[in-house]
Amino acid sequence: MKKTKQIRLIIVFSLLIFAGISTAFLVTQESRDFRIAKNLDIFFSLFRELNAFYVDEIDPDKIIKSGIDNMLQTLDPYTVYYPESDADDFTFMTTGKYGGIGSLVRGGGEYVVISEVYKGFPADRAGIKAGDLLKKVDGIPLKGLSTDNVSNKLKGSPGTDITVTVERNGTESDFRMKRERIIIPPVPFFGMIDEKTGYIRFTTFTQDCVEEVKNALVSLKTNNPQQIILDVRGNPGGLLTEAVGIVNLFVGPGNEVVSTKGKVKQFDEDFKTTKAAIDEKIPLAVLINRGSASAAEIVAGAIQDLDRGIIVGQRSYGKGLVQITRSLSYNTQLKVTTAKYYIPSGRCIQALDFSHPNEDGSVGIIPDSLISEFKTRNGRAVRDGGGITPDVEIAPEPLSQVASELFLRNYIFDFASKYYWSHPDINSISQFSFTDSDYDDFRSFLIDRKFNYRTFTEASLTQLISNAKREKYYDLNKDLFAELEKDIAHNLDHDLTMFR
Template identity: 70%
Template sequence: MKRTPGKKLIIITVFALICLTGTGFLINQETRDFRIAKNLDIFFSLFRELNVFYVDEIDPDKVIRTGIDNMLRSLDPYTVYYPESESDEFDFMTTGKYGGIGSLIRASGDYTVISVVYKGFPADIAGLKPGDILIRADGASLKSLSTEKVSDRLKGMPGSVVNLTILRNGKEMEIPVKREKIAVPPVPYYGMIDSNTGYIRFTNFTQNCVEDVRNALLSLKNNRPSQIILDLRNNPGGLLTEAVEIVNLFV
C-alpha cells in the first residue's frame, strides 16, 4: 500500500503545530516564573532596605502581615491569610469547635455579662451564673471592650485556665475556669413556624454540616411545609464544599 505525500504533509504539519504550541507554553511559563522571581527579589530587597535604613525601628511581623493582607485584598474579599496565632479562629470556622468556657455573653453598659451558661461545660462546672459581670480576665481589665474582644480573652487552648474576676450581687469574686473543646452545632434549632413554614437556624459552614441540614430537612418534610426558611444571619461562612452541597439540597 502506497503512502500518499498528502498524509505525510498533514502529519508533519500537525506535529509542527504541537511542537510550536508546547514551546509557546514553556516560554510563557518561563516568563511567568521570571516575573515572580523578579518581584519577590524586589520585595525582599525593599524590606531589607527598610529594616536597615528606615529612621525608626520597624516591626517585621507587622510590615509583612500588612503586605500580605493588602495583596490578598486586591483579589477578592474572601481570600484571607490566617497566621498561626489565629489558627483557633480558622479551626472554629471550619470545624465549629474551639477552646472556650461554654457560655454566651452580652454587652451591658461598660462591661460584658454572662447571659447563658451551658450545663456540663466549664463555665457551669466552675460556678459561673447568668448575670455575672466580667470585670477582669487573667488580671487584665475587660471594661469598655467589645463582646468580640472579651470572647477572644475567654477562648484559648483546651486545658488552659483563664482566671476571671466577676461581680455578683455587688461582690467581686475570683473564679478560675479550665477551658475545654467546645463544639457549636451547625443547626442549633429547626421546627415549624406555622402549618406551612419550616425553619432551620444554620450557624456555620463546617465539616459535615450538610448532614445536619439534611436531617433537619427530612424531619421538616414530614410536616409537608410549602416553604422552608434557612436562617443564615450571623453565619461567618466556612467551607465552600459544604456550601455547595447544602445548595444542592434545595435546587
C-alpha cells in the same frame, strides 16, 4: 510520488506549527516564571533595605502580614492568610470548636459585657449570665480592652483553670471554672411550631452538622409533621461537603447537588447524593435572606433546581466561589479560592465579578447582559449571577429608626438584663407578659440613661445648614432654617408611643 511529496509537506508543516505553538508556550511560561522570581527577589531586597535603614525598628511579623493581606485583597475577600497566632480562629471557623468557657462578649463602654452564654458549658454551669460586666480574668483588669483581646483571654487549652470576675447589679463576684472544648451547635433550635409544621433553625455548615440536622429531622418526624421548614437565614455557609449531605436528607441517591470548576482541573468535581433520604416526600420550605451565603445557597439552590421544595424570603447573598485550605510553613494556613460552583440547573450564583475589577479596584455586580436563564428539573425558569431568588419573596418589615437605635446601641439588651434580675419569679416564656407598667419603666430607664438619637432627616438638615453657611446663603434664610429645624425635630416620648 507526487502524493508522497504532498504528505511529507503536510507532515513538515504540521510539525512546524506544533513546534511554534510549543515554543510560544515555553517562552510564555518561562517569561511568567521569570517575572515571579524577579518580583519575589525585589520584595526580599526591599524588605532587607527597610529593615537595615528605616529610621525606626520594624516588626517583621506585622509588616509582612500587612503586605500579604494587601496582596490578597486585590483578588477577592475570601482568599485569606492565617498566621500561626490565628490557628484557633481558623479551627473554630471550620469545626465550630474552640477551647474556652462557652460565652459571647460585646463592647459595652469601659468593660465588655457577656452577651450570650451557651447552655451546658462552663460559664453556664458556673452561674455567669448574659448582661454581666467582665472586670477581670485571672486577676488581670480588663478595663479599656477590646472585645477581641478579652475573648482571647477567655480562650485557652481545654482543662486549664480560669477565674472570671464579673460585676452584676453593682456587686463584683468571682467565678472559677475549667476551660472546655466548646462546640457551637449548628442547630440551636428545632421543634413543632404548630400541629402540622416542623421547624429547624440551622446556623452554620461546620463538621458533622449533617448529623445535627438529621437528628432534628428524625426527632420531628415522631410528631408526624405534614411539612418542614429549614431556616438558613443568616447562615454564612461553610463546608461544601456538608451542604451535599444536608440536601441528601431530603433527596435520594444519585442526584447531582453541586459541581466545581476552576483553573486546576484536578479540583473539578461533581458532588452527588449517595445515601437514602430521610424523607423524599414531605413538603419542604427553605427560608433564606441576604445573609444566606455559600453552602447555604448550595442547599437552597439545589432544593429549588431539583424542584424538591420552595424557597421563601429574600434574595440570598450570591457567593458562588469555592475555597480550599493549603498548609504553609510555620503552622500558617492559606484559604484560597480555587473554583466556582454550579448547582444542578448549571447556574453559578456568584453576584460580584471579582475577575473584572473597576479601575479604582472596586468590583461591581454581574451585569444583566451576562445573566443567563436556566431550567429546573420540572422546567421552571431560574437565573444565575446574583444569589438565589426565592419562589416566594417576603420583604422583612422595616424597623422604625428609634427601634433600630435602641437595638443597635444595646438599650433593649441592658433593660432586659435589669428586668431579669428585678423579676426573679419569671419561670417560663409562656407565663411572661410585658405590661404597660413595664413599658413605663422602660421609658424611665431610657431617660435615666439620657438616651437620644438623631433622625436621618435631622442629620440631612444639619448638613444642609453647614453647606448653606459655607456658601453664604444661611444668613439670608436664617428664619426659614430655624422654622424647618423646629418642624422636623423628633419627639422621643411621641416616638416611643407611636412605634411601641
